[in-house]
Every structure is written in C-alpha cells, then in structure tokens.
Amino acid sequence: MIYLDNSATTRVCAEAVERMDRCMREGYFNPSALYGPSLEVKEEMRKIREKIALLVHCSGGRTIFVSGGTEADNLAVLGLTASFRDGRILYSAGEHPAVKEACKAVKGLAAEEIPYDGHGMVDLERLEKMLGDDVRLIAVMQVNNESGAVQPLSEIGRLKERLCPRAFFHVDGVQGFLRIPADMKAWHADSYALSAHKIRGPKGCGALVVSSGTRLAPRMLGGGQEGTIRSGTENTPGILGMGAAIDAWPGADGLREMKEALFRGLKESVPSVEVNGPDPMGPDSAPHILNVSLEPVRSETMLHALEGCGILIGIGSACASNKQRVSEGLRAMGISRPRAESALRFSLGPDNRPEEMAETVRRVREQYDFLSPYTRR
Amino acid sequence: MQKLLLVRYGEIYLKGQNRPYFLKTLVSRVREAVRDIGGNVWLHDARIFVSGVEDMDECIRRVRRVFGVHSVCPALALEKDDFDLLLCTAAEMMEGLEGTFKVEARRSDKHYFLDSPAINARVGEYVLENSCGRLKVDVKKPEHVLSVEIRDKAYLYSRVIPAVGGMPVGTGGRAALLLSGGIDSPVAGYMIAKRGVELVAVHYYSFPYTGPQARQKVLDLAQILSGYTCGMRVYVVPFTRIQMEIHAKCPDDYTTLIMRRYMMRIAEIIARREGAMALVTGESIGQVASQTMEALNATDQVVDMPVFRPVIGFDKIDIIREAEEIGTYETSCLPYEDCCTVFTPRHPATRPKMEKILAGEELLAQEELIEEAVREAEVIDL
Numbered sequence: 145m146i147y148l149d150n151s152a153t154t155r156v157c158a159e160a161v162e163r164m165d166r167c168m169r170e171g172y173f174n175p176s177a178l179y180g181p182s183l184e185v186k187e188e189m190r191k192i193r194e195k196i197a198l199l200v201h202c203s204g205g206r207t208i209f210v211s212g213g214t215e216a217d218n219l220a221v222l223g224l225t226a227s228f229r230d231g232r233i234l235y236s237a238g239e240h241p242a243v244k245e246a247c248k249a250v251k252g253l254a255a256e257e258i259p260y261d262g263h264g265m266v267d268l269e270r271l272e273k274m275l276g277d278d279v280r281l282i283a284v285m286q287v288n289n290e291s292g293a294v295q296p297l298s299e300i301g302r303l304k305e306r307l308c309p310r311a312f313f314h315v316d317g318v319q320g321f322l323r324i325p326a327d328m329k330a331w332h333a334d335s336y337a338l339s340a341h342k343i344r345g346p347k348g349c350g351a352l353v354v355s356s357g358t359r360l361a362p363r364m365l366g367g368g369q370e371g372t373i374r375s376g377t378e379n380t381p382g383i384l385g386m387g388a389a390i391d392a393w394p395g396a397d398g399l400r401e402m403k404e405a406l407f408r409g410l411k412e413s414v415p416s417v418e419v420n421g422p423d424p425m426g427p428d429s430a431p432h433i434l435n436v437s438l439e440p441v442r443s444e445t446m447l448h449a450l451e452g453c454g455i456l457i458g459i460g461s462a463c464a465s466n467k468q469r470v471s472e473g474l475r476a477m478g479i480s481r482p483r484a485e486s487a488l489r490f491s492l493g494p495d496n497r498p499e500e501m502a503e504t505v506r507r508v509r510e511q512y513d514f515l516s517p518y519t520r521r
Numbered sequence: 522m523q524k525l526l527l528v529r530y531g532e533i534y535l536k537g538q539n540r541p542y543f544l545k546t547l548v549s550r551v552r553e554a555v556r557d558i559g560g561n562v563w564l565h566d567a568r569i570f571v572s573g574v575e576d577m578d579e580c581i582r583r584v585r586r587v588f589g590v591h592s593v594c595p596a597l598a599l600e601k602d603d604f605d606l607l608l609c610t611a612a613e614m615m616e617g618l619e620g621t622f623k624v625e626a627r628r629s630d631k632h633y634f635l636d637s638p639a640i641n642a643r644v645g646e647y648v649l650e651n652s653c654g655r656l657k658v659d660v661k662k663p664e665h666v667l668s669v670e671i672r673d674k675a676y677l678y679s680r681v682i683p684a685v686g687g688m689p690v691g692t693g694g695r696a697a698l699l700l701s702g703g704i705d706s707p708v709a710g711y712m713i714a715k716r717g718v719e720l721v722a723v724h725y726y727s728f729p730y731t732g733p734q735a736r737q738k739v740l741d742l743a744q745i746l747s748g749y750t751c752g753m754r755v756y757v758v759p760f761t762r763i764q765m766e767i768h769a770k771c772p773d774d775y776t777t778l779i780m781r782r783y784m785m786r787i788a789e790i791i792a793r794r795e796g797a798m799a800l801v802t803g804e805s806i807g808q809v810a811s812q813t814m815e816a817l818n819a820t821d822q823v824v825d826m827p828v829f830r831p832v833i834g835f836d837k838i839d840i841i842r843e844a845e846e847i848g849t850y851e852t853s854c855l856p857y858e859d860c861c862t863v864f865t866p867r868h869p870a871t872r873p874k875m876e877k878i879l880a881g882e883e884l885l886a887q888e889e890l891i892e893e894a895v896r897e898a899e900v901i902d903l
Contacts, residue, residue: 448729515729518765518864 146500149458150342150493151289151319151433156385157344163388164346164381175378176369185380192387197353199390200317200326200336204356208370209349209383213318214242216337216352217283219363219374220314221246224281224335225253226361231280234258236266236295237476238288243316253280260476263422264291268299275307282313286320286336290473290489291421292433294324301332312358318342318350322393323432334358340382344493345389349382397494400431402501406490407434409505414438414512420479420487432493437479437486438512440519446488449511455504458489522610523598526580527678528569531591531686547589547689553751554583566629566672581682586749588715589689594668596678601633604643607675611644612651614679615667621659622648628671640669685715690750693717696799696829697792699784700724700755702738702857705803705832707746707849708840712831713801714750721795722746722753723788725760730864735857740901745849747903756791757899760784763890764864771881774870777811779881782823783891789824790895799827805835810869819873 147155173182175189193207210216221243225233233247236258247255258274261267266284275282282304284295297315304313312334317326321338328336335358340349354360366375407424410417420435422428438446443459450457474484490504528551533543544564551569552562560580561573574580577595584593597614599606615622626640635643645658648667656665670676698710700722714720724739736757747753763783767776788800804812811820821828832840844850870877 444732445730448732451732452729511729518768 146455146496146504148490148492148496148500148504149456150496151489151491152458153341153347154344154493155495156341156346157389157392159392160345160385160389164385167381167384171380171384175380176367185384188387189378189380189383192383192390193351195387195390196338196351199322200328200338200353201330202328202336202353202355205328205358206354206356206371208352208354208360208373209378210352210374211348211379212341212350213240213316213337213339215363216318216339216350217242217314217316218246219352219360220335220337220354221281221283222250222363223360223373224312224314224358225250227359228253228280231278232256232276233281233283234271234274234279235283236260236285238264238290238293238473239283239285240289240316240318243283243285243314247281247283257476258282258284260293262478263428264288264293264420264473264477265422265428266295266300268296268303271300272303272307275303275311277308277310279308279311282311283316284313285316285318286326287317287324287430287433288421288473289319289433290471290487291435291477292319292424292430292491293421294320294428294430297331297333298327301330305332319433320430322390323397323399324430328353328355335360340386340389343386343389343393344495345386346382349379349386351386394494397431398498399492399494399496402492402496402498403429403431403434403490405498406492406501406504407436409501410436410438410508413505413509418483420474420477420483432491434490434492436488436490437483438488438508438516439482439486441512441515442485443487445515446486446508446511449515450504450507453507453511455507458491459487522606523572524577525570525572525596525598526574526577526584527594527596527676528571528584528590529592529594529681530569530589532688533589543589543689543692546692547587550587550589550689550691550751551584554587555580558583568672585682585684587689588685588687588717588749589692590684591686592681592683594678594681596676598674598676601630601671601675604635607669607677608644608647610677611667611669612648614677615648615652615656615665618652618665618679619655620664621657621662622665622667623658623660623663624648624667624669626669626671630671630673633671640671644669685749687715688717690714690717691719693719694799695719695721695795695797696801697721697723697788697795697797698801699788699803700739700743701803702735702742702853702855703803704837704844704850704853705805705808705840707742707803707853708843708847709801709803709829709831710746711749711843711847711849713829714746720746720750720753720801721791721797722755723784723791724755724757725784725787726757727761727764727864728759730761730764731857734855738852738855738857740903741852742849744903745847745852749847753903754795755901755903757901758787758791758894759897760894763894766885766890767881768864770884772877773866774868775873775877775881776864776866777869778816778819778873778878779885780864781811781816781820782878782882783887785820785824785828786891787894789826790891791898792826799829800824801829801831803832803840804830805832805837805840808837810871813871815872816870819875819878 175186196207233255235247237260259267314335315333318339336353341347418437560571624641624645626637
C-alpha cells in the first residue's frame with residue numbers, strides 16, 4: 145500500500161509506539177503524585193515541553209498539553225479572547241473548522257474572514273485594510289491543510305505590530321510543525337497549536353505553545369493540571385509518544401523532493417492537470433502537500449480508483465450532504481465548482497519512498513485514461 | 522408473584538386451521554428477539570408470555586417490533602387462589618393514577634370461585650376504597666383499565682402498549698429487495714417484510730464511482746432491516762462495467778431506464794436462485810424520471826415475476842416519516858451516494874419508446890454482462 149494522506153493522519157513511528165508501550169507498562173504513574181516514579185514522568189514531560197517551545201522559537205513560553213489540534217485551537221481562540229466584551233476577531237478564509245467555529249462562538253466579538261488570493265495565500269493588502277484598534281485576535285494557519293499554501297506569517301505579524309499591536313496572534317501549526325520551520329518570535333505570535341498524530345505520534349494528543357506573559361483563561365476546570373489552564377490527568381503515554389515522534393523526525397525527510405517528482409510526473413502524464421494552491425515548485429508551497437485537479441474525473445471516483453490500486457489519497461472537496469459541497473478552502477481561492485469537484489490532495493510523510501511517487505504517477509495516468517471518457521455529458 | 526410480558530397478536534386470530542403454524546412461527550420470532558437478554562418465551566392458553574428478563578423496558582422495545590405482535594402488556598402473575606393478595610396487588614398497580622377507571626376481568630378458568638362480573642365488582646371496589654378519592658369508576662369511557670385474567674394463574678395489567686402488527690416473518694414466502702442507499706427502498710422492504718415475507722437484498726455497487734463507505738451504508742441499512750426480519754442475506758452486485766457499457770453505447774436519455782432494466786433482470790436471477798417469488802422496489806409514481814408510468818412499464822417487462830412497490834402511492838414526506846419510524850432515515854441520509862451522478866443523464870426520457878429501448882439494448886452484450894455481474898456478486902449474511 146502507498147499511503148499519501150499524511151495530512152489526515154500519519155502512521156505512528158516505531159519509536160513512539162515503543163515509548164508509549166513502556167510508559168503504559170512501567171511508567172504509568174500520575175505525574176501529580178508525590179513519589180519518585182511519578183516525578184520521573186513529570187521530568188520527561190518537562191523536557192518535551194521545553195523541546196517543543198524551543199522548536200517553535202518561543203523561549204520562556206509555556207507548552208500546554210491538550211488532546212489534539214482542535215482542543216489547542218479552541219483553547220487559544222476562546223482562552224485569549226475570554227476577557228473581551230467587544231471588538232473583532234479575524235481569521236483566514238481557509239482556517240480549519242476548529243479555529244473558524246471557535247472564532248464564531250466568541251460572545252460579543254464579531255468574527256471576520258480574511259480573504260485568500262487565487263493561490264490560497266492570505267491577501268495582505270486586504271488584511272491591512274481590515275486591521276485596526278478594535279481587533280482582538282488574528283488567527284492564521286501556518287500551512288493550509290488543503291492547498292499546502294505556506295502563509296506569510298512574518299508579514300502578517302509585522303502588520304499586526306504596526307496597526308494593532310495589542311491584538312493576539314494565534315497560529316494553527318497542525319500542518320506545518322516539524323515539516324517547515326516555525327518561529328513565533330519572528331511572527332510576533334502569541335500561541336501555536338500542534339497535533340501529535342500528524343507527525344507520526346499518537347492520536348488524542350497535542351499541545352498549545354503560549355508566549356511568555358500571555359494570559360489565557362482555562363477551558364477545562366478541575367484539578368488544576370497544566371498550570372490550571374487545562375485540568376485533567378495528563379495523557380502521559382500520548383505526551384511521551386509525541387516526544388518520541390518529535391525526536392524521531394528525520395533531519396532530511398526528503399518530502400519536497402518527492403512532492404516535486406510527483407508533480408512533474410503528473411504534469412507529464414496528464415498535461416491538463418491544474419494546481420490548486422501556490423506553485424508546487426516554489427517557496428510558498430509546503431513540502432508535503434500537493435493539491436491538483438484532474439478534470440473531468442471526479443475526486444471521489446479517482447480516490448476509490450486509486451484505492452483499488454492500493455494507493456490512499458485525500459480529496460479537496462468532501463461531500464457534506466447529499467449534495468456535493470465544494471470545500472471552503474478551495475472556494476476561498478476562487479476555484480470553479482467542476483475543478484474543485486475534481487480536486488485531489490496528495491500529502492506525504494517521511495515514511496514515503498521516491499519510488500512510490502513513480503508508481504503513483506503511473507497509476508493516476510492509467511486510471512485517468514480509463515475513467516476520463518466516462519463523464520457526465 | 523412474577524413479572525412478565527404478555528404478548529398479544531392480532532391478525533393471526535383470524536386464521537383458521539393453520540393458526541397453530543402461524544402461532545408457532547410467531548413464538549419463534551419472539552424467542553429470537555429476546556434470546557440474548559435471557560427471556561423465557563412460552564405459549565399458553567392463546568397468549569404468549571415472556572418472563573425472566575431483568576430489563577423489562579428493553580424486552581418491551583424488542584418484542585414490540587416483532588411482526589405479528591399486536592400489543593404487549595407488562596403484567597404480574599400470581600396464584601389465583603389468594604384473592605386478598607390479588608386485591609392488594611390490584612390496588613398497588615393503580616397507585617398514583619388519577620381520573621376514571623374500570624376493571625375488566627376475563628375468566629378462562631370456568632371453575633374459579635367468582636365469575637367475571639363478580640371479580641370486576643370486588644376488585645373495583647377495593648381499588649376505589651384505596652385510592653383516597655383520586656380514582657372514580659367509569660365503565661363506559663375510563664381513562665385507565667385494569668385487566669384481570671384468570672387462567673392457570675391470575676394475570677394483572679394496566680398498560681397496553683401497541684406493537685407493530687403484521688404477520689410473523691417466514692409465513693409469507695420470500696422476496697428479493699432492490700436495496701439502494703436511499704430512503705425509499707428500506708421502507709419498501711420493511712412494508713413487505715411486515716406481511717411475513719422473508720427478504721433477500723440485492724445492491725448494485727459501482728466502484729470506483731462509489732466507495733466502501735457507500736457499500737457499508739447499504740449494509741448498515743440491511744442490518745437495521747434485519748432487526749425486523751431476523752437476519753438477511755445481501756448480494757452486492759458489481760455494476761460498474763454495465764453502467765460504463767450503457768453510458769458508452771446507448772442514447773443518453775435512455776441510459777437510466779436501460780440500467781434499471783438490467784437491475785431488474787439481475788435481481789430476478791438472484792431471486793430465483795434464493796427461492797424468492799417476487800421483487801420489491803422502493804419506487805413511487807412520478808418521483809423521478811425512471812418512475813413514470815411509462816418507465817415502470819418498461820422495467821416491469823423484463824421480468825417474469827411480480828414486482829411489489831409498496832410505496833408506489835406514497836408522497837416523499839410519507840416515506841420519510843415511515844423511514845424515521847423504522848430507524849433507517851438517519852443512515853439513508855448519510856452523504857455517500859449509491860449511484861454516481863456521472864451516469865445520470867441531464868434529460869432522461871420520461872415517456873420512453875419501447876423500440877428505442879430495445880435498439881439501445883441491442884448494442885450491449887446482455888447475456889455476458891449479466892452473467893458476469895451475477896457470478897461476481899458478493900454474498901453477505903447478516
């Protein structure tokens with residue numbers, strides 16, 4: 145099987161499995177307990193907190209362990225805005241629902257969408273016009289989960305510092321963490337969300353990194369764990385597994401080379417291929433996500449056809465009801481309906497091998513040739 | 522004293538000499554329904570009883586949906602000779618109720634020391650005296666009825682819970698249901714099964730145009746139906762090649778109709794193999810282009826067995842209501858489509874001409890296509 149849906153989730157790496165297994169069998173102690181063995185667990189958690197904060201350039205900041213990307217985003221959006229009674233929240237058009245829905249749920253504050261340009265990048269000119277004193281929070285993702293567009297976070301941070309320095313800036317790093325560098329300091333970001341299962345760690349675990357001095361209201365009340373921000377006994381196997389996955393992430397993961405080879409191959413095989421997002425060969429495109437449309441073959445048909453050949457991919461347009469609904473991320477880029485209904489998302493991980501790209505290209509071409517004559521007339 | 526469920530059946534009463542056969546089947550169906558919650562089921566004196574179940578609510582929920590059951594009554598059984606105990610139990614049962622009531626005694630044990638009117642009077646009086654004025658007697662239009670049945674024991678009950686009705690599955694033969702992932706076909710299957718008919722489901726699968734989730738959705742629907750029918754066999758028939766051939770060779774406006782005819786032909790072959798004597802579909806007149814009178818005629822002509830369409834006269838809203846009632850609606854509404862829109866013509870013929878249909882079908886290797894589809898069909902027993 146060739147797995148090319150790593151933006152949906154990844155296979156847990158052996159190191160993380162081993163670490164979790166050991167934690168559950170031997171290091172199962174409650175980190176809040178007072179005896180020695182629980183202190184060992186606590187110490188390991190501290191090291192992972194520091195490692196994560198260091199990786200995202202947030203020295204002096206806090207790493208709060210949570211249940212995953214959705215909780216991290218919710219905690220950031222709701223926790224940072226809890227003390228405001230009025231004002232605006234700005235979020236980018238292709239944000240994950242975990243951010244969008246949380247922004248819309250904040251009482252008393254108006255939530256506004258920051259438009260994308262045709263390549264799925266935040267439109268900086270329009271953002272500049274939207275910024276003002278009454279902006280309380282800006283939420284922009286590091287990498288768009290559908291198009292792979294790497295958002296211009298440094299530019300956004302600079303704009304924020306100039307036009308609304310008191311606003312908070314939250315970055316959803318779920319699709320970017322480890323795959324491209326993160327720098328909260330350069331971005332002037334206050335919080336950064338990440339998820340373990342996107343980086344070969346376990347599901348049900350993630351973290352929110354919060355810059356030093358940023359006050360966050362708790363969303364989960366109880367025993368006061370995680371510095372009173374997130375009560376509940378810590379998911380120690382998940383956290384240690386996440387730590388192991390971070391350690392095991394290869395220095396040279398080869399993602400960009402493989403993605404470029406995949407794109408070149410697809411372009412040669414199906415010349416009419418259209419890219420949904422930034423130029424896959426350019427710096428604005430994440431190393432591991434390629435979103436293309438192969439009209440007139442519909443996304444789901446190609447997905448299942450490739451599944452039949454042992455290749456698993458994602459699609460850009462998910463049907464949410466009996467009617468096919470075009471994905472919001474693609475719609476925000478101004479992509480036409482037929483093109484969005486043919487969108488395919490290939491997302492790579494360090495477990496992929498270059499020869500898998502060649503096989504995928506061969507199969508896509510074969511299935512495209514077979515299926516493209518059978519289209520709605 | 523024993524808590525039990527008294528199960529009453531409806532239409533089977535009307536049966537003559539073969540009533541024992543229907544009853545025996547019904548008892549087995551009730552037994553299957555409560556088997557894994559430890560229910561004891563027996564037939565006595567024209568009543569079916571279920572005892573030994575701890576969770577009476579779950580027992581009621583299950584028995585109510587057994588086809589052939591008219592109503593169920595949670596009852597108490599006690600020794601009939603201890604009349605004082607009977608009186609106390611009756612008063613306890615009516616405790617907390619307000620308004621009007623009557624006692625309805627029935628005595629199949631004709632040697633009992635009181636006759637029915639006397640039981641009515643004695644029990645009614647006792648309940649009235651112990652109700653602290655909250656209850657009044659009204660024998661014409663009472664709000665509550667306390668039933669007392671004197672059989673091998675005395676049975677008391679005050680709640681009659683209506684059940685699904687129909688006939689026990691297995692007493693009405695077997696039919697093949699064309700099951701899609703939509704709202705209508707599960708309802709059609711349910712209605713036919715309710716008349717005691719065993720079902721075999723036939724589903725057409727268009728991989729890669731539809732995926733494993735669409736297939737699973739259909740199996741989930743079949744699973745829900747099988748709760749009523751005590752199991753079901755499902756044929757998943759690969760249909761992509763047929764659809765592609767039709768799409769490539771036949772006139773656009775006739776593709777849906779020709780496809781429907783292929784579905785009927787294949788279903789008939791499977792039906793005969795399974796000993797089924799009819800086909801069941803979820804069609805309703807005029808709902809879509811393939812369900813006009815002309816189109817229904819054209820699909821009927823390819824098979825040599827009756828085609829039952831129980832929702833033929835239903836509005837969509839009525840079908841939806843029924844689907845909600847039987848618990849298939851939510852699953853039917855899951856987004857995975859069963860028949861890909863790629864193969865739906867923009868303007869299907871609503872008044873098809875037979876010569877055009879036949880001319881289109883001439884272009885296809887019919888026998889080979891059908892034979893292959895039947896041969897490759899996957900059989901799943903639920």
